[in-house]
Amino acid sequence: MQDWWQKTFPKGRQYLTITDASGYPMQVAYGEKGVGKPLILLHGIGSWSYNWRKSIEPLSQHFRVICFDAKGFGFSEKPQDRREVEGHQAIEFERIIKELCDEPATVVAESLGALIALALAQEHPQIIGRLVVVNVPIFTEALPHWGMRLFSHTPLEVVQIIDRLRLTYLFAPLIREVMAIERREVLFDPSILTPEDIYWITYPFIEFPGTLTKAAEELQIADREIKNCKFNKTGLLSKIQNNLNSVDCPTLILWGEQDSWFPIAHGYKLNQCLPNSQLKVLRNCRHDASSGASEVVNEEIIEFLMGTDFI
Structure with missing residues (x-):
């Protein structure tokens, strides 16, 4: 099967070396397409750049689109035998943006990636010009x-x-079959998931040792943060929740109307908490909006970005 990176990006898969949150050098896999203002696509937990496969071409007609795999996922380096420090995702995301962009970037992020993007917008507002968040686990009370x-x-x-x-x-x-079943559950129209999609979605878990461990560690961190928030203990999630009003960049919230993981009510609540935001409800869409409602998602992103200016 043709390499997805080579098929998608003019220069194929590239690598960037940054220092991770623990002080170790780390290779980040990324690809880019198009010219103009930088637009970075950030995937959710257990996923990788392939999740944005239906957005790269349409968005690259207007922007310099950059996809990267977060540490431990996709084709990026897998840390071995060491635990992550608190908030490592936002720290590493900031360093990636600074290395790849010489001006504030638009960030388009889904699920856990969107939560990381909100944290970054709070801590380093100067590097984010505009923000698009999709189905964010901001008010969840349990892993879904x-x-x-x-x-x-x-x-x-x-x-x-x-x-x-x-x-x-x-x-x-067996792994491919199980993950296919699970992916279909978060799609409004399960029939759109192709055998090629299943092949690439599962590829890192099957081919790269360390991917499964990284996913498990991130889930354990997420579970701990949710419980801390639930019991009014200090944590990263509660910090993000308590500082939402400090996110002043223009923000588009996209939310699947039938998202069974994080209900649409959370989208309305987030819209009320973010002072410079607008909410668009995605009809006939569940949690996997980037794949399941890609045409509408792309249209909403382009319309929003064409109507706002960088800060």
Whole structure:
């Protein structure tokens, strides 16, 4: 099967080296297409740049579109045998933007990526010109899926053994089938998920040891943050919630009307909390908006960005 990066980006897959939040050098996989103002696409947990496959071409007609894989996911480097520091995603995202952009960027981010984008807009508003967030887990009170909850309670040492033995590779057909079932559940029209989609969505988990461990660790961090927030303990999630009114860049909130993971009521609440935001409800859309409602998502992004100026 043709390499997705080579097929999608003029220069194929490129690599950027940054210092991660723990002080280690790290290689980040990315691709870019188009010219103009920088627009960065950020995926959610357990995903990678492929999740934006239906947005890169349309958006690149107007902007310099940059996709990158967060640390541990996709084709980016997998940290081995070390734990993450609090807020590492936002720290590393800031460094990636500074390396790739010489002016404030538009950030388009989905799910956990959108939460990271909100944190960055609070801490470093000078590097974000405009913001688009899609189906954000900002007010969630629990991990939304049984698989997430399972991995959040599985000792990382056990997951590391699975990774080192390459069990996902040995059971690749089963892994693909399970993930296909799960992906179809978050799509309004499950029939749009193709065999090629399943191949690339699961590729990092099957081919790159460390991906599964990284996903499990991020889920454990997320579970801890949700519980801290629920019991009024200080944490990153509560900090983001309490400082939403400090995000003053123009912000578009996109939310799937039938999102069963994070209900549309959370979108209305977020719209009330962000002073310079507008909410667009995506009809016939569940959680996976970037894939399941890509045409509408792209149209809304372009309309929003063409009608606002960089700060």
